[in-house]
Amino acid sequence: MNPAPLTKKVTIINKQKTTHSIAEHFIQFLQPHIALNDTLKVEAFKIRHNVYCEELAYEDMRANGQETDEFDYRSTFSLIQHIESQHFTSCVRLVTSNSESELLPIEKYCSSSITNKDFRPEAFARHEIGEISRLAVRSSFRRRKADNFKGCATGVISEITYSETELRCFPFIAIGLYMSAAIMCMKQGIKHTYVMMEPRLARSMKFVGINFKQLGPAVDYHGLRAPYYIKPTDFTAQLSPDFMKLYNIIEKNISAQLSHTKHS
Numbered sequence: 001m002n003p004a005p006l007t008k009k010v011t012i013i014n015k016q017k018t019t020h021s022i023a024e025h026f027i028q029f030l031q032p033h034i035a036l037n038d039t040l041k042v043e044a045f046k047i048r049h050n051v052y053c054e055e056l057a058y059e060d061m062r063a064n065g066q067e068t069d070e071f072d073y074r075s076t077f078s079l080i081q082h083i084e085s086q087h088f089t090s091c092v093r094l095v096t097s098n099s100e101s102e103l104l105p106i107e108k109y110c111s112s113s114i115t116n117k118d119f120r121p122e123a124f125a126r127h128e129i130g131e132i133s134r135l136a137v138r139s140s141f142r143r144r145k146a147d148n149f150k151g152c153a154t155g156v157i158s159e160i161t162y163s164e165t166e167l168r169c170f171p172f173i174a175i176g177l178y179m180s181a182a183i184m185c186m187k188q189g190i191k192h193t194y195v196m197m198e199p200r201l202a203r204s205m206k207f208v209g210i211n212f213k214q215l216g217p218a219v220d221y222h223g224l225r226a227p228y229y230i231k232p233t234d235f236t237a238q239l240s241p242d243f244m245k246l247y248n249i250i251e252k253n254i255s256a257q258l259s260h261t262k263h264s
Contacts, residue, residue: 023245032180032250035077036261044077044091051136058222071095071105078180080173090137092177094184097126104131106194106227114227115216130190132181137173175208179250185232193232196225209239
């Protein structure tokens, strides 16, 4: 018997098992939240302080233990909560703009790094652009040996393994955050999304089918980061089936939260 078809069949079966386990594992242990009240926003600010001020020292320590900045008033925040402990593991925000005076963080601090003129923010309507930023994951949810490197705090998946096993624990917390942010982009009418991220993180996202377009070279901004672009509508275009299932679960969860708030 030709072993090739058998090998292919085994691969398909293993992928089916992974498809089930990634999505089911997520909803069993983790709960996505949109910060629809000040209490949840404070939780996000505390996580950011833990990562950006205490751990990485990218920002100065704050007396109140909350890391905030000038962009937060026009941002939507997503968090992921560990169900059993009720502790919030991580957060990310979507910054929006309604006028030329409301620059995105990438415009204010890293505009010169965007060398692809066709995709610069000023090429699009202000109310249709947004930036995903301040992704942070608490160190207490990065316990494995493979996660003990600096990039993990801001979402990078270890390149040591790059296997399905590597994607079954902490890393899909970061993936879940990006999915939440993409969902909020579409719900708010954002058509053009930017993010300053480590090239390693961009490669991590590409591994599961999330393809960010690099707009320029990496620069030193809170570590080595490069400007990236993605259309929210393209976010799921090449998403692998297992992570597509996860995306659908998160989208359903977020929609339920927004619907509940709207009718409460």
